[in-house]
Amino acid sequence: MDDNNxxxxxxxxxxxxxxxxxxxxxxxxxxxxxxxxxxxxxKKNGNDRMTLTQALRALRDRK
Incomplete structure (x- = not known):
């Protein structure tokens, strides 16, 4: 990603x-x-925001 926002x-x-x-x-x-x-x-799932959000939901559901 470019440093210039x-x-x-x-x-x-x-x-x-x-x-x-x-x-x-x-x-x-x-x-x-x-x-x-x-x-x-x-590191585990890659840097796709949707995939990360789904992984976070799965972590919350396990708790």
């Missing part, structure tokens, strides 16, 4: 950039988990 394409919204910590932090805050949990989920 103004140069975004529609593809940028579907993926979470692991290199941009603020994105991981924001996604974690939105979903009520820690950034380290998001990082582990990204």
């Amino acid at each position: 103004k140069n975004r394409s529609f593809l940028d919204r579907d993926r979470l950039s692991v290199d941009q910590y603020y994105e991981v932090e924001q996604f974690a805050r939105e979903n009520g988990v820690s950034p380290s949990q998001i990082s582990r989920l990204i």
Whole structure:
């Protein structure tokens, strides 16, 4: 992903950039988990936002 937030394409919204910590932090805050949990989920499931959201729901259902 480009560092300039103004140069975004529609593809940028579907993926979470692991290199941009603020994105991981924001996604974690939105979903009520820690950034380290998001990082582990990204390593396991990839960086697709929909897949990560589904994985988070599955984790909540297990608890």
